[in-house]
Amino acid sequence: MSTSQPTPGQATTDKGPGSRNGLALLVIASCQLMVVLDITIVNIALPHIQSALDFSTTSLSWVVNAYTLTFGGLLLLGGRAGDILGRRRVFIFGVLLFVLASLLGGLAQNSGQLLAARALQGVGGAIASPTALALIATTFTEGPARNRAFGVFAAVSAGGGAIGLLAGGVLVEWLDWRWVLFVNVPIGLLIAVATPRVIKESERHPGHFDFTGALTSTVGMVCLVYGFIRAAQDGWSDALTLVSFAAAVVLLALFILVERRSRQPITPLHMFADRNRAGTYGIMLSLAAAIFGMFFFLTLFVQNVLDFSPLKTGLAFLPVSAVIAVGAGMASQLLPKYGPKPFMVTGSILAAIGLSWLTLTDIDSTYLGSILGPILIFSLGMGFNFVSLTLMAVSNVPTHESGAASGMLNVTQQVGGSLGLSILVTMYGTASRNEADTQIPRFLSAASPAERAKFEQTGQLPPPWADEVLTSGVSAAFIVAAVFTVVAAIVAIIAIQVRPSDLERLQGGGMGPGP
Structure with missing residues (x-):
């Protein structure tokens, strides 16, 4: 590890006349905007996705759930990865994974391909988003500069939904529903290219990954959600519905047991x-x-x-x-x-x-x-x-x-x-x-x-x-x-x-x- 690595809480880019704080904040905020608006921008396209890929109304909810379940389930693990492996490199990896998933989603030819891409998008977002927030703490000195940066981050988080609504409407009406996913590709690539130029790597902190906790919680929630949606289509007595609920109960109980015994649990x-x-x-x-x-x-x-x-x-x-x-x-x-x-x-x-x-x-x-x-x-x-x-x-x-x-x-x-x-x-x-x-x-x-x-x-x-x-x-x-x-x-x-x-x-x- 380089001797020039910053200590925790120390600013990394805001010294001297050549300060790149503005560009660093632009990169971080752009990533957060891309991740946040993805939910609302896709919502506007749902009727067109339903028609193009033959979703039923009940199965259409997976276009939303495939993203939010992996995003929510792996969010804390993504933050932990940045602390252990270095926030900049993890941030870039998350952004590139999000870009790849967006490209695959835009190219999807059937519902299964789209849902797999949306789940992968959620993984990328879960890695990039918490790391983006943490990068503010290591990029800006404590005080007014850091407070302004957090303010911009919060404003982007709050306003991203509105931007997604407008952008989704424009892209679907003037181009095609696939562009609500394709639009992430150039934005994400620019972020990935710019990041190493304006943001320095953070210090690594020792620790371990709670993969078992992340896996049991995420898969358990997927089983629970699938059980409800399956019940909507095939009834509560359907065998697969009952199996899904049973698997959810077992996995979520195992998750609680794992977290209670782990020294560094993903969910405290x-x-x-x-x-x-x-x-x-x-x-x-x-x-x-x-x-x-x-x-x-x-x-x-x-x-x-x-x-x-x-x-x-x-x-x-x-x-x-x-x-x-x-x-x-x-x-x-x-x-x-x-x-x-x-x-x-x-x-x-x-x-x-x-x-x-x-x-x-x-x-x-x-x-x-x-x-x-x-x-x-x-x-x-x-x-x-x-x-x-x-x-x-x-x-x-x-x-x-x-x-x-x-x-x-x-x-x-x-x-x-x-x-x-x-x-x-x-x-x-x-x-x-x-x-x-x-x-x-x-x-x-x-x-x-x-x-x-x-x-x-x-x-x-x-x-x-x-x-x-x-x-x-x-x-x-x-x-x-x-x-x-x-x-x-x-x-x-x-x-x-x-x-x-x-x-x-x-x-x-x-x-x-x-x-």
């Missing part, structure tokens, strides 16, 4: 011993399920039922990002006076109101009359929660564990979103099948011979019968999503207990959670 279980922090993770788990479901099902509804173009869909969702930012700003200003609990409770209740309103959507609904109002209320509630949850996740945590505490919040966000979406898809599948049983006889009695022949050949109902089926399933999914937010409110009321003397310590926060 003792963090759940604190009542406030455990409650915070539970709230994030529930709210992530709601927000992932809201984006997934509303994207299908506005494009398939309201006939919105991809670009119009992206614009329709922009108020979500804007109002979340407004809510987060309000919470940041008022938290020192009122504490986080009122914002967690109020935010969760507002989210429940918005989702409950969305359950009223039908094929005669309009964006302005039935969609905009609910998503504004929902978004304000989420903005209240994001700041409060971040602060509570890192409160009363020793400095050397603050990264793990905030990382766990990001893990619960990704895993909660995947698990929640699979449960919502199960509800959607049940409700839409029931509605299809009602609509098919009506269609057959009113259809012409040619329409009947086409239905027998494809098994697909035409509009407006298909719209009725989809809308019924979406409304049912929103009922369960609203229940998730009610659960979050109940957990906030029961579990979160912050004394007035704690408020001063919480004033320094304000960043929302990462991707």
